[in-house]
Amino acid sequence: MARSSPITNRSGRIAAAILLALACILFVAATRIDYAFSSDPLGPRAIPLILAAALGLFALRYGFSPGPAEVFPRGPLLLRSIGFVAVCFATVALLDLLGFLPAMAVLIGVTALLFGATPLQAAVVGVVQAAFWFVCFKYALGTYLPMGSIFTAG
The missing domain is CATH 1.20.58 (Methane Monooxygenase Hydroxylase; Chain G, domain 1)
Structure with missing residues (x-):
């Protein structure tokens, strides 16, 4: 398996950090959703929280193993x-x-x-x-x- 260059790893880790920050923002926004307890058993927070967790996990995975980067389009x-x-x-x-x-x-x-x-x-x-x-x-x-x-x- 070929190793990625430091620049490739850096760009992948920057992208992972941005995705992780977005996951945190989504998580915080989801926890602020108000709803009545008599509504849906899961409530409106469930899907945004699941998406935030999944995005965070994928961002961490990508941050630790970014792989090769594509050439920037021209x-x-x-x-x-x-x-x-x-x-x-x-x-x-x-x-x-x-x-x-x-x-x-x-x-x-x-x-x-x-x-x-x-x-x-x-x-x-x-x-x-x-x-x-x-x-x-x-x-x-x-x-x-x-x-x-x-x-x-x-």
Whole structure:
């Protein structure tokens, strides 16, 4: 087994430290969730606490054995990566304004474009997948999804 360079180990450990810090933040935020004891037996804290614990364990594992690092992207791959992160932030920012369906259709469509789909393919996959996830979350799981304030009167 080949040994990693010190720079590779350092970058992996930095990533692990960031993940561990996020796990701690999630844990603290989850412990501050207030709920009535008559609600669900586990309460709303259970899932965030489980996720925080899992993230913390994975971060520790990665910190002790980071493995080789990928080469930092350059050129078109770097632009596509930045574009993906930007469209994710834009989707979150516009979710309440546009609503789940249009926001997800744009997110999925732009992501498909970034991965090489034609504009027609990206539009079709964006609309179809947004509708699929809407049905899954809204009707199968009973989750509240924003409908978009620009589409609602008042």
